[in-house]
Amino acid sequence: xxxxxxxxxxxxxxxxxxxxxxxxxxxxxxCGLEDxxxxxxxxxxxxVKTEEKEEVYTETITGFPEPVQITLDLSGLEITEEDVNLLxxxxxxxxxxxxxxxxxxxxxxxVTSEKFTFYTENFSLYSVVKAEDLLxxxxxxxxxxxxxxxxxxxxxxxxxxxxxxxxxxxxFVAEGMGAEVQWKEDIRTVEMHFQDKLLKLxxxxxxxxxxxxxxxxxxxxxxxxxxxxxxxxATVTWFPATQxxxxxx
Numbered sequence: 001x002x003x004x005x006x007x008x009x010x011x012x013x014x015x016x017x018x019x020x021x022x023x024x025x026x027x028x029x030x031c032g033l034e035d036x037x038x039x040x041x042x043x044x045x046x047x048v049k050t051e052e053k054e055e056v057y058t059e060t061i062t063g064f065p066e067p068v069q070i071t072l073d074l075s076g077l078e079i080t081e082e083d084v085n086l087l088x089x090x091x092x093x094x095x096x097x098x099x100x101x102x103x104x105x106x107x108x109x110x111v112t113s114e115k116f117t118f119y120t121e122n123f124s125l126y127s128v129v130k131a132e133d134l135l136x137x138x139x140x141x142x143x144x145x146x147x148x149x150x151x152x153x154x155x156x157x158x159x160x161x162x163x164x165x166x167x168x169x170x171x172f173v174a175e176g177m178g179a180e181v182q183w184k185e186d187i188r189t190v191e192m193h194f195q196d197k198l199l200k201l202x203x204x205x206x207x208x209x210x211x212x213x214x215x216x217x218x219x220x221x222x223x224x225x226x227x228x229x230x231x232x233x234a235t236v237t238w239f240p241a242t243q244x245x246x247x248x249x
Contacts, residue, residue, distance in 0.1 A: 041126050087107065106136045142160060
């Protein structure tokens, strides 16, 4: 028999009992997310190979080089006009202690088709929930305009790529995300407070997960976007084809 290779893509809705267990674990009190009755779906991608002896090998794909568009049908649910802008896809992942967390991914609800579309770089467990508050920022490399919750805003210094990392002005983190930012000249350190999180970056200094440090260019402090927003509890999705970045919190 000849060797064959093919790609399997699949989506499986979890049972009511499995969903209940995930919701109770991930949507804990105070997390600001509310179940609206959407099923929890497991998305899977795997490469399947059969060899000469008809042995079958399966390799699971967990990540993609370009985000994949996912559409979920929400027809039959009572979604009010006020809810539309607060709907977000979530990916259920385990933190380092093994606790399930819901990671906001944003997305768009089409009131006509009653379908919800979002993008993800990883396949896992997904659902759509309602957030108490939702911050969505879309920016394009070298473009002076950003979208903050669908409202256009001009920025003094656009995002740029340095060593394949998206760098943004410190002020963008402050104004775009609503973080409180302090610059400590004597120790050349940036402090960012956002809700219950504190992040410190020393100009010119790298660290674990921080390959490109904060830097000063033409009098502006630039910080690595993904590192900063991930540590402030937001999610970053990078679209290489259009050099677009989406931040969701």
